[in-house]
Amino acid sequence: MKETPFFRTDAESPEAILFGLSARGNQTATETLSELQQLARAGQFHVAGCVVQQRRTPDPRSYVGRGKLEELVELVEQTKAQAVICDDSLSPAQGRLIEQTLKVPVLDRSELILQIFASHARSRQAKLQVELAQLVYQLPRLKRLWTHLERQRGGIGLRGGAGEKQISLDRSDLRSRISQAKRKLKQIEERKSREVSSRADQFGIAIVGYTNAGKSTLMNRLTNAGVPAENQLFSTLDTRTRPWRLPGGRTVLLSDTVGFIDKLPHELVASFHATLEEALQADLLLVVLDASSPDAAKQLSIVEQVLDHLGAANIPQICILNKADTITDHSMLASIYAEEPNAVTISAITGDGIDKLEIELQAHLANCGRKVEILVPHSAGGLQGEIHRLTTVLSELYTPEGCLMECLVSPRLLGQILAKGARIHDNPPPVEPS
Numbered sequence: 001m002k003e004t005p006f007f008r009t010d011a012e013s014p015e016a017i018l019f020g021l022s023a024r025g026n027q028t029a030t031e032t033l034s035e036l037q038q039l040a041r042a043g044q045f046h047v048a049g050c051v052v053q054q055r056r057t058p059d060p061r062s063y064v065g066r067g068k069l070e071e072l073v074e075l076v077e078q079t080k081a082q083a084v085i086c087d088d089s090l091s092p093a094q095g096r097l098i099e100q101t102l103k104v105p106v107l108d109r110s111e112l113i114l115q116i117f118a119s120h121a122r123s124r125q126a127k128l129q130v131e132l133a134q135l136v137y138q139l140p141r142l143k144r145l146w147t148h149l150e151r152q153r154g155g156i157g158l159r160g161g162a163g164e165k166q167i168s169l170d171r172s173d174l175r176s177r178i179s180q181a182k183r184k185l186k187q188i189e190e191r192k193s194r195e196v197s198s199r200a201d202q203f204g205i206a207i208v209g210y211t212n213a214g215k216s217t218l219m220n221r222l223t224n225a226g227v228p229a230e231n232q233l234f235s236t237l238d239t240r241t242r243p244w245r246l247p248g249g250r251t252v253l254l255s256d257t258v259g260f261i262d263k264l265p266h267e268l269v270a271s272f273h274a275t276l277e278e279a280l281q282a283d284l285l286l287v288v289l290d291a292s293s294p295d296a297a298k299q300l301s302i303v304e305q306v307l308d309h310l311g312a313a314n315i316p317q318i319c320i321l322n323k324a325d326t327i328t329d330h331s332m333l334a335s336i337y338a339e340e341p342n343a344v345t346i347s348a349i350t351g352d353g354i355d356k357l358e359i360e361l362q363a364h365l366a367n368c369g370r371k372v373e374i375l376v377p378h379s380a381g382g383l384q385g386e387i388h389r390l391t392t393v394l395s396e397l398y399t400p401e402g403c404l405m406e407c408l409v410s411p412r413l414l415g416q417i418l419a420k421g422a423r424i425h426d427n428p429p430p431v432e433p434s
Contacts, residue, residue: 017049044119206285208307218320283368391409
């Protein structure tokens with residue numbers, strides 16, 4: 001069996017032609033396929049040309065019409081391109097027909113994204129997640145991998161030949177590998193779930209958003225995490241969690257997650273569920289957008305769709321417009337402010353606006369917590385540092401009985417603090433004059 005349907009070459013940056021559909025007639029092919037160009041570059045392809053057909057729905061047989069397919073044939077011959085890449089997911093039949101017509105490997109958007117994920121996976125978990133997504137993607141496309149055996153059929157009266165037998169063997173092998181990958185990932189998911197649950201006493205914040213919006217750069221700015229932050233799509237696949245110390249001393253947990261993108265393959269969303277566990281269990285989401293992108297409003301809509309698909313749409317959010325240092329026309333953000341009037345504009349590179357983000361977060365924490373006076377007896381003095389770290393302390397007063405601390409604290413955390421020796425302070429009633 002072939003190990004993978006993905007295009008592989010030893011040449012440096014193979015030439016590729018990009019093609020897709022557009023319902024809008026006011027954009028050039030380059031503008032329509034701008035994001036696919038970024039994906040192609042991340043996949044180590046050199047873009048040799050772009051072809052767009054103006055139509056609302058794909059041709060069910062060949063994705064593009066016959067005339068546009070002939071145009072692709074000519075362009076491939078002229079540029080000597082080694083591959084063509086579609087901006088949508090192709091059905092197995094569509095991919096097979098286009099590949100037979102153009103006589104070069106055909107990748108669709110899902111296949112390209114999976115290839116990029118595979119090249120960026122570093123941890124065992126990420127590699128397993130990508131492998132599972134690839135295997136699930138391959139299963140219905142085995143026929144396309146073995147077109148060279150289609151003519152090797154049995155004689156008269158025989159129902160199949162080498163090609164069909166090979167496909168049957170490959171299908172069985174794939175299903176076995178899928179089951180094995182799922183089993184291994186389930187073990188990781190269970191361990192990850194226990195790990196996240198063990199931090200339930202701390203306020204958790206997850207950074208989510210469109211890929212290459214600057215999430216890792218923001219993580220580094222807020223926590224000095226030293227997370228690799230590169231100017232390319234999907235540079236971060238593994239979730240990293242670091243403590244973020246806020247002004248006033250309170251510490252929250254901040255997690256960086258994998259980026260979202262338009263038409264994200266559902267195989268990836270399913271297999272990366274364990275990685276996104278941090279976002280699903282977070283108390284607050286920081287939704288980061290690239291404010292310099294002309295498609296920022298569309299990116300916000302896509303992020304919201306993915307969060308809804310994950311079941312995280314009801315988690316409180318703060319919308320962050322990053323890369324403010326690169327914005328020349330702030331009027332382009334009007335549509336986002338109309339939907340997110342409390343959005344915070346920042347630059348994770350320069351640090352501009354981070355103080356406003358911290359103020360917005362403190363206001364959110366204040367709304368989440370209950371104001372209560374806690375008396376920490378002298379015998380439980382070590383508890384003071386923990387209260388400072390886990391809650392927002394508004395005031396402290398040392399009394400003969402212990403330290404009286406006015407805090408903003410969640411009901412769940414309050415119960416844990418009281419169990420460790422603190423008690424709620426009740427003001428004694430005023431003494432009536434005799």
